[in-house]
Structure formats: structure tokens, C-alpha cells
Amino acid sequence: MIRLETGNGHMMSTILSRALGWWIKVANLPQSRLTKICLEELIKLPADNKQPNWLGLVKNSLTRSGVSNISILDELSSETRVSFIGTAVATCRTKLKEEDLERLDNNSSFSSIYGRMKHNSNREGYLNYPISIHKKRIFAQLRLQPDRISILNLYISRHKIIFNPTHYCSICNVKDNDDLFHVFCKCIIYQPLRLAYPIFKIHNVPNRRFFHKFFLRYDCQAIHEICDYIRYAMYLRSFCLNE
Numbered sequence: 001m002i003r004l005e006t007g008n009g010h011m012m013s014t015i016l017s018r019a020l021g022w023w024i025k026v027a028n029l030p031q032s033r034l035t036k037i038c039l040e041e042l043i044k045l046p047a048d049n050k051q052p053n054w055l056g057l058v059k060n061s062l063t064r065s066g067v068s069n070i071s072i073l074d075e076l077s078s079e080t081r082v083s084f085i086g087t088a089v090a091t092c093r094t095k096l097k098e099e100d101l102e103r104l105d106n107n108s109s110f111s112s113i114y115g116r117m118k119h120n121s122n123r124e125g126y127l128n129y130p131i132s133i134h135k136k137r138i139f140a141q142l143r144l145q146p147d148r149i150s151i152l153n154l155y156i157s158r159h160k161i162i163f164n165p166t167h168y169c170s171i172c173n174v175k176d177n178d179d180l181f182h183v184f185c186k187c188i189i190y191q192p193l194r195l196a197y198p199i200f201k202i203h204n205v206p207n208r209r210f211f212h213k214f215f216l217r218y219d220c221q222a223i224h225e226i227c228d229y230i231r232y233a234m235y236l237r238s239f240c241l242n243e
């Protein structure tokens with residue numbers, strides 16, 4: 001989810017890129033160098049060799065990502081090797097991003113909210129907005145919140161706020177789960193705070209299924225309002241619970 005939110009590539013594509021780069025470097029060494037002799041011996045090993053080696057792992061990763069014609073890499077004198085490696089790494093990167101998106105579609109066991117919001121692997125625009133890093137951190141936590149596990153922690157200004165979604169909110173008598181949906185939409189203790197922010201009049205969120213609406217479309221103003229609200233609400237919560 002963090003990779004999808006920030007638009008960063010999978011670590012595996014970086015590792016593959018480095019490994020293939022090293023492969024080229026060794027291939028260009030003089031024939032007498034021990035490193036090159038070892039690489040050539042590795043290349044001669046059969047494809048079904050049971051002994052694990054880094055070359056086999058690289059080839060398996062490329063094959064799994066749908067890269068065809070990897071035998072080009074064995075031809076150490078091939079001039080097309082460099083361009084092939086560039087294409088192969090790009091194919092792997094795309095495939096790994098698609099797998100990240102598929103995991104969201106296949107009912108993530110961590111969050112149902114994020115799968116309703118995120119349908120591409122592009123970096124989210126708010127990360128480049130001219131707002132403070134503290135608000136970006138808060139907004140990112142709200143977008144990536146886990147609503148399918150029994151632990152929910154929120155970090156605001158180095159202060160850790162712990163929610164118990166399997167229990168009722170302990171500062172009001174509404175008998176609703178102690179989670180962020182309750183803080184945003186139901187808790188009567190925060191109602192006076194909500195009245196101060198127009199964003200709560202824009203979104204009609206009757207139940208948890210529509211909670212993602214708060215974080216789906218945003219601009220600077222919306223992020224300021226959401227972050228200010230949650231910050232003041234958490235101050236109030238800490239006061240009520242004497243945390």
C-alpha cells in the first residue's frame with residue numbers, strides 16, 4: 001500500500017537492475033579474470049539445476065515477471081544485452097505494480113478502505129502539495145488506516161493514539177466501535193468540532209462502507225481541514241481519557 005501511495009517501485013526491481021548491471025560488468029572483464037570464469041561456469045549449469053545460485057534466482061524472477069528470451073543474457077558478446085536489460089527491468093517493475101494492485105482487488109486482509117480509493121500505481125498528488133510534512137503524515141495514515149485488523153494506532157506529533165475497534169468508544173454512549181469512522185462521523189463528543197469544518201457538510205457518509213469518501217478526492221483545503229480536525233479531536237480524546 002505504501003508503494004502504491006508513494007508511487008515507488010518494488011525493491012525487487014531495484015535488486016534485479018543491480019544484479020543485471022553487475023552481470024554486464026563481469027561480462028566485459030578480460031577472459032583471464034576469475035570472476036568472469038565463475039560466471040561462465042554458472043551460465044553453463046542446466047536450467048533445472050537444484051543448487052541455488054544468484055544467476056538462477058535472477059532468471060527465475062525475470063521469467064516469473066513475464067520477460068521472454070532471457071537466453072540473450074547468456075550470450076556474453078551480445079550487443080543488444082544492455083537494451084534488453086533496460087526493457088526487462090521495466091517489464092518486471094510493471095508486473096510487480098500490477099501484483100500490488102491485484103492484492104488490493106483481492107480483498108486485502110489489512111484495509112478495505114484503500115482498495116475502494118486506489119486504482120492505479122501513480123504517486124498521490126498530495127505528497128507534492130505545499131503543506132507541512134506533519135499534515136502529509138497524518139493524511140497518509142488516514143488513507144492507509146487498517147480497518148480489518150483489531151489494532152489501530154495513529155501517530156500525531158510523536159504522540160501515539162491507540163484505538164480499540166473491537167470495543168465501543170469509551171468517551172460517549174453511542175455504542176459504536178472505537179475507530180476512525182466513529183471519530184469522523186458518529187462520536188457526539190466531537191460534534192462541536194465537526195461543525196467548524198465545511199468538509200463535514202460536503203460528504204454524506206452514512207456507514208463505514210462510504211468512509212473512504214473523505215480521503216478519495218482532496219485538495220489543499222480539504223487536507224488542512226481533515227488534519228486540523230483530527231488533531232483537535234485527538235487532543236480532546238487524550239483529555240477525556242487522561243492519556
Ligand SMILES: [Zn+2]
Pocket residue numbers: 169170171172173174182186187188189
Ligand atoms: Zn464516541
